[in-house]
Amino acid sequence: MSATLFIFFVLAGLAVFGAVTLILQSHPIHSALSLILVMLSLAGLYLLMGAEFVAAVQIIVYGGAVMVLFVFVIMLLNAGEEERTNFSKLAGFAGVPLALALAGLIAAAVANSTRHMPAATTGALTSTRNLSKLLFSTFVYPFELTSFLILIAILGAIVLAQREHN
C-alpha cells in the first residue's frame, strides 16, 4: 500500500467516524465537534488531491466560520442533552428501507463511475492563480450570481432581525 493510499484511508476513516459520531452523540456541541472533524478530514483529502487552495478554504470557511457560528448558537441557546426516543414506527416501516435503497444507489453510482470516468487528474488546478483565473474569467457570471445570492440572504437576515426588534 502506497503512502498516499494509506493517508487516504486514514482521512476517509476519520471522516466516516466523525459523520457517525455526529449522529450518535447526545449533546449538540459534541455533534458540532464531530462535524468539524468531518470538515477537517475532507480538507485533508483535498490536500491529498493537490488542491491546496480548496483545502485551506474548506478549513477557513467550513471548519472556521460556519462551524464557529453553529457552536456559538448552541452555546448561546444553552442547548442541553438530547433525549433518546424510541424507534418510531415510521422509521422502521419506511426510513430504514429507504436509507438502504439510497445507500445502494450511491454505492452503485460510485462503482459505475470509476469504470467510465478517467481517473481524476490530481493537481490539475494546483496553482491558486489558475483557479482564480477560472473563477474570475470563465465562470465570472455564476460566481457573481452566487455572491448576489449570499447578499440577499444577508439582507433577509437583517430584515428578520429588525422585525423582531420592532
Place this chain on the structure above:
Amino acid sequence: MNAIAPYLFIIVPVIKVALLVFIVLTADAYLTWLERKVIGHIQARWGPYRVGPHGLLQPLADGAKFILKEDPMPEGVDKKAYFFAPFLTLMLALTSLAVIPFGPDITILGYTTNFGVADINISLLALFAITALSVYGIALAGWSSNNKYSLLGGLRSSAQMISYELSMTLSVVGVLLMAGTLSLKEIVEMQHYRGYGFLGWNIIGFSKDHFGFTQIIGCLCFFISAIAETNRIPFDLPEAESELVAGYHTEYASMKFAMFFIGEYTAMITVSCLSTILFFGGWLSPFPDSWTLTHYLPSILLIPFGLWIIFDGIRYETVFGRIVLPGVGFLLTVIGAAFFLYSSANEIIQGPFWFFVKVFAVLFFYIWMRATLPRFRYDQLMDFGWKLLLPVSIANVILTSAVLLWRARG
C-alpha cells in the same frame, strides 16, 4: 553523510520542529518576564526583581509553580471538552508557527533547506486556516467549565474572533495583490526592491518590478485586528477581570491554565512574525545592499551585550549570577566574535538577525500598548470592528487594486 542522505528529508524537519518548539517555549517564558519588566518600568515600578538577578529566574519559578499546583476540576463540567480545550489552544498556536519563514534558504554542509519548518505555497492561507480553528479552544473552554463567567467569556471571544477575522483577512489582500502569491517566503522576496533597503517594504511600498502602493492602512488594520484575535489589551474582553473574573479560563488551574497562557503568548509571537513578514520586509535588512558594513551589526550588538552580562553577573553572590550569567555572556561574546571573523557565518545570520530585531520591536509595541491603553467596552468593540475596521480594510483593497491597475496601464 551519504548514508543518511536519503533520510534527510525526514530527519531535518524533525530537528527543526524540536528546535522551534524549544525556542518558542523559552521565548514565551521570557516574554512574560519582559512584559512584566517593561510594564513595571512604564508604571514606575521595578517589575520582577526577587528571583535571580533582574528577576531573570522568575519564568522558571512560575513554571515550577504551574507544574506543582493542585489541579481541581469543578463539578458538572463536560469532561471531554474541558480536557480537550487547552490542548487544542496550545497545539494550534504552536502549529501556526510552522509556516513562518524566519530567514532565506540556508545551506549547511551542502544541504540546502528553508529557514522554517514548512515552506508551502499557500502558507498565508494555511496560517489563517489554523487561526480560524483556534477560536474553538477558547469557546469550548468557556462552555465546558459549567460556569457563567466562563461561558460569557467564551461567547465574547467567539463573537470577537469572528468579527475581527474578517478585517484581518481583508487587510492583507492589499499585500497579496502586490505580491501575486500566497507564499510568505515569496512575499518577503518581493519586498527586496532593487536592493534599496527599507523602501521596498510593503509599508513604504516600492515593490520588485513595479511601483506598488503603500500598505500603511492595511498594516494598521492588520495590527489592530491581530491584537483582537490574540485577545490582548485593549481587546481582552474575554478575560475582563472586573466583569468576568478571568473569563474562559476561570475554572482552569495548574498546567491546563499554563497551556492557555503559553498559547496566548505563542499567538502573540506568530502575529508579530506575520506582521513583520507582510509589512516590514521579513528578514530583509533596512539598509541598502551596498552598505556591507552594516553586516557587522550583529557582532557590534552581541559583543558589548555579552561583555555587559559578564560584568553585571559577577556582582551577584549567587550561582546564577556568578557562574551562569558570565557563562552566557562569554558564549554571546564568542558567537559575536565568530560572526565578526567568519564572513560565511555572518552572511547566514543576517536574515534571522533582522527578523528577530523586527519581531522583537513588534512584541515590544504589543507590551507597550498593554501598559498604555484601557479596555474597550463590548459594544465599542463590535462597533469598532464592523463599522470602522471592516470598511477601511475593504477600501484599502479597492484603493490598492485601483492604483495597481492604473500603474499597469500607464
